[in-house]
Amino acid sequence: MRGGRVAVVGGSIAGCAAALAAVRAGAAEVVVYERAARRLQDRGVGLAIQQDRYAELEAAGYVDARMPWVRLARRVWLLGDTDARGGREFGVLPFPFRSYNWGSLWTELRARVPEKVAYHSGAAVESVTPDAGRGPGPRGPGPRGAVLRLAGGAEERFDLVIGADGYRSVVRAAMYPDIAPRYAGYLAWRGSLPAERLPGPRETWAEQDAATVAFPEGHMIAYRIPGPYGRGASVNWVFYAVPPDVPGLRLDDPTVPPPRTVTAELMEHQEKVVARHFPPYWREVIERTRPRDTLVQPIFDLAVPHFAKGRLVLLGDSAAIARPHTGSGAVKALQDATVLERALRSAEDCDAGLAAYDAERAPIGRAVLELGRRLGRAQVLSVPDWAAMDQRSTEEWWRAASEGEKGFGGHALGG
Ligand SMILES: Cc1cc2nc3c(=O)[nH]c(=O)nc-3n(C[C@H](O)[C@H](O)[C@H](O)COP(=O)(O)OP(=O)(O)OC[C@H]3O[C@@H](n4cnc5c(N)ncnc54)[C@H](O)[C@@H]3O)c2cc1C
Structure with a gap:
C-alpha cells in the first residue's frame, strides 16, 4: 500500500490496532470513526492472553511489555458439594496466560495510534x-473505494x-447483507471487584489460579487482573449460563444492544444458581461485586466467508x-491487524494485499468459531456430570472438548 485514504470504522481494540497497521503499511491518511463519545477504557473488565501469543504480538509491536499484567498458571476446577470454603478441587489444567485489565489494553493501544491519525x-x-470508481479516466475507471455516510448526513470517500x-x-x-451473528443460547454475566474486597482467608485462592466453579447449568471462571488505570489489583469473573425468559429483554437479537449492567431479573437468576451450587468463598465473591461493576x-457466533471484498475489509x-x-x-x-499490515506492506498493490490477508485470516475465523461452539457445548449447554469427574477424566474431557487445545488462546501467528 503506497499512499491512499483509509477509514477505520470503530475505535476499540481492533480499531486502534487497525489504524496502527494502516499507517505502518504506508497509508497517506487514516481516519478513525468511533461511535462512543466517551473514552472506552471503562467498558470491559479483564482479558487473558496466552503466553506464546503474547510473545508474537509483542515482537510485532502491537502490545507493550510495560502494560501491567498478572501471571496465571493453572485452571482449577471446583465444585460446591462439600463444606470446603473454597470448593472441592476435582481437576487442574495448565493455564499459561497473562491477564490484563481490558481498559489498560485499550488505553495502551490508543496511545500507540500515531498522531497523524x-x-x-x-x-x-x-x-x-x-x-466502483469515479468513472472512466484517461487510463480506464478511477480507483476503487467506498463512501461512508456519517450520522448527520455527511459523506466521505476513502480508498x-x-x-x-x-x-x-x-x-x-x-x-454481507444476509449474514448476521447468531445467538448461541446463553449469556456471560461479567463482574469485577477490587482485590481488597475479596473474602478471606487469603490462602483460599492462590494468585496464579484461574478458578472455575462448575455447576449443572454452566460454570464461572475467575482470575486476578491489574486494577483499573494500572492501579492496584482486581478480580474478573465471568459466569456463563442460559438466562431465564425476561419479558421485554431481547438478548438473542444482535441488532438490539444488551443492557449496560446485569439487570435485576438476571441478577436474581444468578443468585439462585450461586446459592444452590457455589462454595461459600465464591458465593461471597459474587455477593461483594457492586451491580455497577457488572x-x-x-454470546453470539459469526464468521464471514471472506474478510475482504473489493475495498472493504473486516477485522x-x-x-x-x-x-x-x-x-x-x-x-x-x-x-488480524498484524497480518493486515504485513500483507499490505509486502503485496504488489492494495488489492493483492487484501487477498493475501483474507486467505490467511478467514480460515482462522472459521476455526475459532468452531472451537467456541465446542467449548460452549462442553462447558455450558451440555456439561458432564461434574461430580463424577477426577483429574484424569477432567484431562480427557478437556482434550476432547478443545480438540487437543488446538487454537485455544489463539492460533500461532503465521501458522
Ligand atoms: C461492551 C463490551 C465489553 C467487553 N468486555 C470484554 C471483556 O471484559 N473481556 C474480554 O476478553 N473481551 C471483552 N469484550 C470483547 C473484546 O473486546 C473483543 O472480542 C475484542 O477485543 C475485539 O473487539 P473489536 O474491537 O473487534 O470489537 P468491539 O470491542 O466490540 O469494538 C467495536 C467498536 O466499534 C464501535 N462501533 C460500532 N459500530 C459503529 C459505527 N457504526 N460507527 C462507529 N463506531 C462503531 C463501537 O462503539 C466499539 O467501540 C467486550 C466487548 C464489548 C462490546
Missing part, C-alpha cells in the same frame, strides 16, 4: 457503499474502509467472533 469520538457511521466495528458491524452489512455479554469481532471460552477475542483482533 484523526480519531473521531462520538462519530457514528450510518452506512458504507462500495464505490479503503476497514471495519473494526464489532459484532454489529455496518461495514460487514455492506459486504456487564452482560450475550476483530466484525469478521468473526471468538466466544470468550476460546481465550482469544483480543488476540485474534490484534493478529
Whole structure:
C-alpha cells in the first residue's frame, strides 16, 4: 500500500490496532470513526492472553511489555458439594496466560495510534457503499473505494474502509447483507471487584489460579487482573449460563444492544444458581461485586466467508467472533491487524494485499468459531456430570472438548 485514504470504522481494540497497521503499511491518511463519545477504557473488565501469543504480538509491536499484567498458571476446577470454603478441587489444567485489565489494553493501544491519525469520538457511521470508481479516466475507471455516510448526513470517500466495528458491524452489512451473528443460547454475566474486597482467608485462592466453579447449568471462571488505570489489583469473573425468559429483554437479537449492567431479573437468576451450587468463598465473591461493576455479554457466533471484498475489509469481532471460552477475542483482533499490515506492506498493490490477508485470516475465523461452539457445548449447554469427574477424566474431557487445545488462546501467528 503506497499512499491512499483509509477509514477505520470503530475505535476499540481492533480499531486502534487497525489504524496502527494502516499507517505502518504506508497509508497517506487514516481516519478513525468511533461511535462512543466517551473514552472506552471503562467498558470491559479483564482479558487473558496466552503466553506464546503474547510473545508474537509483542515482537510485532502491537502490545507493550510495560502494560501491567498478572501471571496465571493453572485452571482449577471446583465444585460446591462439600463444606470446603473454597470448593472441592476435582481437576487442574495448565493455564499459561497473562491477564490484563481490558481498559489498560485499550488505553495502551490508543496511545500507540500515531498522531497523524484523526480519531473521531462520538462519530457514528450510518452506512458504507462500495464505490466502483469515479468513472472512466484517461487510463480506464478511477480507483476503487467506498463512501461512508456519517450520522448527520455527511459523506466521505476513502480508498479503503476497514471495519473494526464489532459484532454489529455496518461495514460487514455492506459486504454481507444476509449474514448476521447468531445467538448461541446463553449469556456471560461479567463482574469485577477490587482485590481488597475479596473474602478471606487469603490462602483460599492462590494468585496464579484461574478458578472455575462448575455447576449443572454452566460454570464461572475467575482470575486476578491489574486494577483499573494500572492501579492496584482486581478480580474478573465471568459466569456463563442460559438466562431465564425476561419479558421485554431481547438478548438473542444482535441488532438490539444488551443492557449496560446485569439487570435485576438476571441478577436474581444468578443468585439462585450461586446459592444452590457455589462454595461459600465464591458465593461471597459474587455477593461483594457492586451491580455497577457488572456487564452482560450475550454470546453470539459469526464468521464471514471472506474478510475482504473489493475495498472493504473486516477485522476483530466484525469478521468473526471468538466466544470468550476460546481465550482469544483480543488476540485474534490484534493478529488480524498484524497480518493486515504485513500483507499490505509486502503485496504488489492494495488489492493483492487484501487477498493475501483474507486467505490467511478467514480460515482462522472459521476455526475459532468452531472451537467456541465446542467449548460452549462442553462447558455450558451440555456439561458432564461434574461430580463424577477426577483429574484424569477432567484431562480427557478437556482434550476432547478443545480438540487437543488446538487454537485455544489463539492460533500461532503465521501458522
Ligand atoms: C461492551 C463490551 C465489553 C467487553 N468486555 C470484554 C471483556 O471484559 N473481556 C474480554 O476478553 N473481551 C471483552 N469484550 C470483547 C473484546 O473486546 C473483543 O472480542 C475484542 O477485543 C475485539 O473487539 P473489536 O474491537 O473487534 O470489537 P468491539 O470491542 O466490540 O469494538 C467495536 C467498536 O466499534 C464501535 N462501533 C460500532 N459500530 C459503529 C459505527 N457504526 N460507527 C462507529 N463506531 C462503531 C463501537 O462503539 C466499539 O467501540 C467486550 C466487548 C464489548 C462490546
